[in-house]
Each structure stands twice: as C-alpha cells, then as structure tokens.
Amino acid sequence: MEKFLRPLGRQLTRPRPKYPYAVPAVSYARRYLTVPHTVPALKDKSLFIQKCFVNGEWVAAESGKSFEVQDPATGKTIGTCPEFTPEDTHHAIAAATTAFPSFRKTLARERARLLRRWHQLMLDNADDLATLITWENGKPFADAKGEVLYAASFFEWFSEEAPRITGDTIPSSIPGNRIITLKEPVGVCGFITPWNFPAAMITRKVAPALAAGCTVVAKSPSETPFTANAIAELGLRAGLPKGVVNIVTGLDNTPAIGKLLTTHPEIRKVSFTGSTNVGKLLMQQSSSTLKKLSFELGGNAPFIVFDDAIDLDAAVAGVVASKFRSSGQTCVCANRIYVQRGVYEEFSRKLAEKVKGFNLGHGFHEGITHGPVINERAMTKVAEHVRDAESKGGKIIIGGSKAEDLGLNFFHPTIITDMTKDMQLASEETFGPVAGIFPFETEKEVVELANAAEVGLAGYFFSKDVRRIFRVAEALEVGMVGVNTGIISDPAGPFGGVKQSGFGREGSKYGIDEFLTIKTVTFGGMGEPLQD
Ligand code: SIN
16 A cells, blocks of 8 residues: 555655635535634544643643644645654653553453443544544545444454463473463554554554553554544543553654654564555664564555356445545555456446446535545546556546546546556556456466565455355465455454565454564473372
8 A cells, every 4th residue: 555655754744735625515514614724513522632642641742843734625724733753752652661561460351341441432432533534534424434433343352352362381392391371462562553544543553452461652644643632532531541552643753753663672563554665664674673563564456357256236346345445545445456358348337337426525525425535646646547557558437537626636436447467557556546447368367467466465356156266265365355345354354464565464363463472481390290
C-alpha cells in the first residue's frame, strides 16, 4: 500500500485546497459544512481532542507548535495537533517504560476486563467516532461506522485472548530435567499507524499489546489523529492506567519520531502498517537494537475470475467490495483483476453497471457510497495510472477523470479493460478507485501473472471447482486468500503478508504472539525416585 510514498513525514503533508467546496449539501451534511472550523455535531464534544496523550494526560508539544489537519474532501481545517519532537516523544517512552513493570504484573483477567470496557465504550460512542473518521479520512459515514465496529472488535477479541496466554511443559532430552515455558510481554512497543483506517489500524495493535501486558507509544497518522485521540480518551474512561498507552502526533517531525521509536533501547517491539519503502527504512533503523518487528506493508492484490465462477454477479459483488472499499485505499484492495476470456466481456459489462450505481461525494452526505481519496498526491497517482493504461491501449469504460465539481480529491470510480502487463497498474498498487481488468486464458498463466508481484498480501479468486480452489489457493504467493469472496478482514482471521508485504500476523489467535516472548525454564535434578 502506498500510504507513505516518500520518507516518513513530508509525504504526509496535505496539499493546500484548490477548489472551493461546491457539493450541494443535504440536511445531515449541511450541519457540518456550515460550521467547518468547529467540531461537527458530536454527541460528546469532549471526544474532539487536539493534544497528545502522555502518561494519562492530554498535553501540547513543549515548543507549543502544532500542525493543521484538513478535511480531504474540502481542504478546510478541522483542527490542529501538537508537532511533537523526539524530545517530547522521550516523555511518552519514559511513561510507557515506567508503567510497564506494574502493568505486566496485572492479572490477565484484569486486562481482559479493561479491554471489554474499552470495547463497550467504543460501541457506545460509535456515532462520534464515525463522525471523526469521516471528517478526517473522507470515507462515507456508513463505512466509518463499519470501521468503528471492526476496530472495537479487536478489543473484544483480545479481551478473550488475554486469559489464554499459556506456556508448555516439555519432556527434556536430558535425564532428570524438566522444561516449562513462560510467555512474557515483550515490553514497551512502538507503533506507527496509517490514515486509511484511523480507528482499526491502531486498535488492531493496541489490543493484543495490552492483552499481553505490554505498554505502548503510538505515533498516529498526521492526516487522521483525532480518531486515535478519541479512542485514547475512551481508554482513559475505561480505566487505562497512566502511561500504559501514549499517543504522539507530528507532521514534519514524523521521520524523527519514527527514528526514535525504532532506535530507542527501551522499545522492544515495533509494529508498523504502511508502505514497503518506509517498512524497509524502519527495519534498517530497528536493526541497531534488534527489535521484534511486525510489518504490514504494501499489497497489489490479484483478483481472478475463472470462467467456472459459481455466479458472475457474486464475482462482480466481490470485486466491488474488494476493489472499491474505502475508494480503493486499503492494502488488501484488489489491484489487478484477471478475468478468463470466456466471461471477460460479460463480467466487464456487469461490473460497469454496478459502478454506474455508485454515489460519489462528501462522506457526510446521505446516500454517498464513495468518498474522496486522501490527498492530491493520491489523486496524481490515480490519474497517472489511468493515463498510462490508456496510452498503452487500455479502454476506459467508465470514469477515468477527476470529479472537480465535487470538491477536493474526488476521482470518478474507473474501470479500464484490455489491460496488459506492461502497464504501471500491473506492477504498482494504485491505492485508488481504479479497476484494471486483464484478460487471461489459462490457470497456469494467471497464477504466474498473479505471483509476478514483489509483494504478497492478499489474493482473491472465484471458482466453483473444488480441486482448482485448492490448487490455486496453495499456489498464490500471498498471506491471505479470499475464495468466492472479496472480504477477508475479520478479527478472527490472521492478517498479514509474505514477500515484500511484510511479516507478522495481526488479529486472530496468532496476533498476541507478536507481543510475547517465550522464556524457557529448565529444572534440574528432578528425576529422583519416590522417597521412602
Ligand atoms: C489495511 O488496509 O491496512 C487494512 C485493511 C483491513 O484491515 O481490512
């Protein structure tokens, strides 16, 4: 995923607004649009926080500096957040370090109850959290609400995992010895999270960390810091002890904060969701202190429709769900859609009919199905992929241009047919609402094409042949496969990639392992006979 296209920080800058906001507002939306510089109508206004969260308190940067956060659909300023420096971030690391010895000793049941209370508070405040997500990320309010439930589900899931952290007893190969293992929290964790899921990408890391007994310093995304702050505030209300979770923000200082989190000796684990390029840099930096790492990086998901697909309409629905979710801005979005010749024309026509029914606009408007992309850089990349495909023979059957009349950063959902492997979209993740459809003839050919990518996060295919299902699922070089579905995100399923999509798994029963170390305890002199 191209969440960070340039080195950390500078790439997060949002462009200055170019267009006046021109979307005709309907009743629900007008409330927000007419008060652009104030908090939208949150039920609980105290959830809009323009500070950092350090040692259980809301604080500004010592310099007093802050950066502006803008609505991606309008360019209007939502508010500001502190421009934390590495020195400010040191306080957060110190707080997490001080909190760790006592937090690691809390009963797993206590941590489970904390996570359950936090889960419930997220549900109780779902409308406000969704409002913040839509405001700063742009996704339609209904999708934002879905994200809140998804995000909260990680607290629920890991509240159930916390009490089930168990070690082993292992038969020794040395006579008289006995071996047991203890699972221990790895320590203070540093997180760097992306803007595309302002709630879910932070809870998916914080929940297992806390379940394991770790403490956290998280750098929230500069585009979408307010959702993370609201979640932290709910954590405080749920009873989060001081220093256990700390949230820092920054724009220009992002690279320096990233460097500190990856080099500070007290930080034992770094978890990052973002681009492969930034992942490589963070991994290099982390080598200085050999941190435990989990990286969820870029994808370029193949989506294959075989001509024996159970139902072409279901395959179309699968592509709509996978390709156009969050306007194509998820790392598991289908990027290359391969359709077998026998159904190519029909599938493309049916997909275009569906896409015609999309409703592009500001996320607060009623009936909107798709929002803007995050910024001008994202727009440029999308436009470039479209232009490149067209210049090499691709046919745009719907969309293909910016929707400047709607506001900032709107691109019409686009379908391009007659795609070929020399086109940019074939080898680079678009991270936008463009579906490129490639024809193919055989199973072998398409699996080779699918596996040609350097990354391997998700892959999808539609087929009803059970033997083919196993053959292809096993052959795809990805961490996650969707068979006859376009939706694979689920707190119960291990989320993560292979190749240059990174390593480690989030969610599921495996997610907690990323935050635990195994200590082996060997007992000697245990083989004596029973005493008389
Ligand atoms: C991501 O885009 O990084 C995550 C998407 C998901 O969890 O579905």
